[in-house]
Structures are given as C-alpha cells and as structure tokens.
Amino acid sequence: MKLHMLWLVFVLIVVETNATKQGKNATIPALIVFGDSIMDTGNNNNLPTLLKCNFPPYGKDFISGLATGRFSDGRVPSDLIAEKLGLAKTLPAYMNRNLKPKDLLKGVTFASGGTGYDPLTAKIMSVISVWDQLTYFKEYISKIKKNFGEEKAQNILDNSFFVVVSSSNDLAHTYLAQSHRYDRTSYANFLADSAVKFVRELHKLGARKIGVFSAVPVGCVPLQRTVFGGIFTRGCNKPLNNMAKQFNSRLSPALDSLDKELDGIILYIDVYDTLFDMIQHPKRYGFVVADRGCCGIGSLAISYMCNSLNPFTCSNSSAYIFWDSYHPTERAYQVIVDKLLDKYLSKVI
Ligand SMILES: *[C@@H]1O[C@H](CO)[C@@H](O)[C@H](O)[C@H]1NC(C)=O
Ligand SMILES: *[C@@H]1O[C@H](CO)[C@@H](O)[C@H](O)[C@H]1NC(C)=O
Numbered sequence: 446m447k448l449h450m451l452w453l454v455f456v457l458i459v460v461e462t463n464a465t466k467q468g469k470n471a472t473i474p475a476l477i478v479f480g481d482s483i484m485d486t487g488n489n490n491n492l493p494t495l496l497k498c499n500f501p502p503y504g505k506d507f508i509s510g511l512a513t514g515r516f517s518d519g520r521v522p523s524d525l526i527a528e529k530l531g532l533a534k535t536l537p538a539y540m541n542r543n544l545k546p547k548d549l550l551k552g553v554t555f556a557s558g559g560t561g562y563d564p565l566t567a568k569i570m571s572v573i574s575v576w577d578q579l580t581y582f583k584e585y586i587s588k589i590k591k592n593f594g595e596e597k598a599q600n601i602l603d604n605s606f607f608v609v610v611s612s613s614n615d616l617a618h619t620y621l622a623q624s625h626r627y628d629r630t631s632y633a634n635f636l637a638d639s640a641v642k643f644v645r646e647l648h649k650l651g652a653r654k655i656g657v658f659s660a661v662p663v664g665c666v667p668l669q670r671t672v673f674g675g676i677f678t679r680g681c682n683k684p685l686n687n688m689a690k691q692f693n694s695r696l697s698p699a700l701d702s703l704d705k706e707l708d709g710i711i712l713y714i715d716v717y718d719t720l721f722d723m724i725q726h727p728k729r730y731g732f733v734v735a736d737r738g739c740c741g742i743g744s745l746a747i748s749y750m751c752n753s754l755n756p757f758t759c760s761n762s763s764a765y766i767f768w769d770s771y772h773p774t775e776r777a778y779q780v781i782v783d784k785l786l787d788k789y790l791s792k793v794i
Pocket of ligand 1: 794
C-alpha cells in the first residue's frame with residue numbers, strides 16, 4: 446500500500462515536470478538566429494570582408510530575383526523556418542540599416558557567413574563571431590524594451606525559438622590553422638564544448654527554447670571533393686566528415702544534459718544524416734546533381750568566384766543539391782527544413 450502511494454507520487458511528479466517542461470502551447474512570437482552563412486540573410490553586406498554574395502547570380506531564384514546577401518540561389522533556412530512558424534516568408538538580417546523597430550518584432554538573424562565557434566574563424570574571415578552576435582542580441586533586446594516595453598521583451602525571451610548553426614567553417618578551414626595546437630578529435634571536442642558554452646550564455650541572456658544544429662557532412666561539399674577527393678574520383682573528404690561526427694557525438698549528449706539542467710527546452714537538431722542521405726541518393730529527393738554546384742563550373746566557385754562574369758551557371762538550380770561549391774540550394778534547404786521541422790518543431794510550439 447505504502448509502496449503504491451510512493452509510486453503514484455513519483456508518477457505525478459514526472460507528469461508535472463514534463464508538463465512544465467513543454468510549457469503552454471504558446472505561439473512562437475519570433476525566430477532569433479545565430480550562426481554562419483547557412484543562416485545569414487545579409488549581415489555581411491556592409492562588412493569589410495570578401496565573404497559576401499550580394500551580387501548576381503546569387504538570389505536568382507529569390508523573391509523578385511534579388512541578390513540580398515543570402516549565400517544561395519533563393520531563401521535560406523532562417524527564412525524557411527520563419528515561414529514554417531507562420532511568422533514571415535523571410536527573416537531580416539539584424540545589420541540591415543533599413544530595419545525599423547517594428548521589423549524586429551518577429552525576430553532577426555545575427556548570423557554572419559564565414560563565422561564559427563572558434564573566435565579565430567571570424568577573425569581570419571573579418572566577419573562577426575558568434576560571441577559578438579550575442580552582444581548584438583543584447584542590443585536587440587534593449588531596442589525591443591525601449592520601443593515596445595518590458596513585457597514584450599519578456600514574451601520574446603520566454604517564447605521565441607532560438608536557433609544556432611555553426612561549426613562548418615571551423616572544421617573545414619580554421620582547423621588547418623589550429624592543427625599545431627589540436628589533433629582532429631580534440632579540435633572537434635573544443636568546438637562542441639564552445640557550442641555548449643554558447644547555449645549557456647544565450648540561456649543566461651533569457652532565451653528558453655533553443656535548438657542547436659549538428660555539424661553537416663562538410664567533407665562532401667563540392668569544394669572539399671575538388672581539393673581533397675582525388676582528381677578523378679572526387680569523393681567526400683572522410684577525415685573531415687569524421688571530425689563533424691566527432692563534434693556531433695560530443696554535442697548531442699552534452700545538450701541533452703543541459704536540457705535537464707536548465708529551465709526551458711534545449712534541442713540537438715541532427716542535420717548530418719539527412720544531408721548525407723540526400724548527397725548519397727539525390728534521386729530519391731528529386732535532385733539530379735549532388736557533387737557539383739549550380740554556379741560556375743560548380744567545383745570551386747564561391748562568393749566572388751561565383752558572379753555574373755561566369756557564363757556557366759546552371760539554369761535549373763532545383764536539380765542541384767548545391768548552389769555554389771559550398772552552400773546548398775533553396776530547394777535542398779527546403780527538403781531539410783521540411784524533414785526536420787516535422788520532427789523537432791512540435792517540441793517547441
Ligand atoms: C499547438 O499549436 C499548434 C500550432 O498552432 C497546433 O497545430 C497544435 O494543434 C496545438 N496543439 C495543442 C495540443 O493545442
Ligand atoms: C528542374 O529540376 C527539377 C528537379 O529535378 C525538376 O522537377 C524540374 O522539372 C526541372 N525544371 C525544368 C524547367 O527543367
């Protein structure tokens with residue numbers, strides 16, 4: 446009898462904790478994004494960096510065909526997730542000088558192409574480090590307070606979906622500059638620990654629903670195939686993919702325990718397997734080409750090498766997984782977001 450009572454109390458506590466953890470089915474007021482080119486909608490446009498793409502043929506499939514600074518032919522995942530959440534078709538870049546206070550209300554992206562968790566990555570590329578993005582986020586919140594009041598700011602902190610996407614540039618580029626200090630495994634671990642530190646900082650600033658993307662199979666992007674995959678075979682760069690997997694295998698359990706430790710919801714969002722499967726079996730997803738980008742001759746071009754002077758850009762980017770030699774097309778992003786959001790978004794809505 447006594448044992449039964451204890452058991453019941455235990456079950457009630459578990460049910461109660463789960464209910465609090467999931468929160469009310471509040472609508473998401475805003476999407477707030479940190480990270481790199483996957484999520485950048487134009488933050489690099491006014492920076493003194495070579496890593497920008499606010500010129501054609503970037504944006505050729507964007508609404509009205511404009512090159513906005515998105516590293517793709519069309520929209521990028523920040524936009525696609527904002528659309529899924531019913532917020533807007535596009536997510537503004539925080540550094541856009543034309544933003545008015547009301548444009549901030551449904552969220553912004555602080556992401557900067559070329560950045561990473563390693564502070565050295567942003568330094569090499571002259572872009573905004575994820576750590577500086579947190580400083581801009583503080584400024585964002587104070588702008589919301591100033592223009593719309595404390596309560597609105599609190600609602601945005603409590604209920605918005607916060608997304609963090611980084612690591613590709615650290616793994617693919619900065620590691621080469623750091624290899625005297627780290628071996629592959631310890632560098633991947635250092636990055637995963639940095640990601641966890643980032644989430645803690647973001648949580649301290651008030652964010653409560655945080656999703657962190659895994660690393661992607663960055664060894665399979667066309668550029669890596671061209672440089673490291675063999676002249677004729679152009680296979681994936683396996684050691685680099687293994688580093689990405691090491692990062693993920695350390696990040697995933699660390700975020701799970703953070704989810705238990707902190708209030709709110711901390712999600713590890715696995716993108717590796719989905720993108721890898723798309724690259725291995727493009728036809729299953731309606732793609733024709735997986736090992737070259739649409740822009741230029743598709744094997745090396747990125748940023749200024751993919752501009753209107755090159756005559757080779759493909760006409761149908763929907764048939765390609767990659768837009769340039771590093772970044773997916775809007776259609777590939779849409780496939781990933783559709784697949785992921787069904788799985789993960791229900792946990793934060
Ligand atoms: C929660 O909100 C979503 C999105 O508005 C809706 O589809 C879903 O049915 C709601 N769930 C519950 C349990 O009310
Ligand atoms: C473009 O490619 C997609 C995907 O392979 C295909 O479904 C579509 O028919 C193609 N469009 C044209 C105009 O060829």
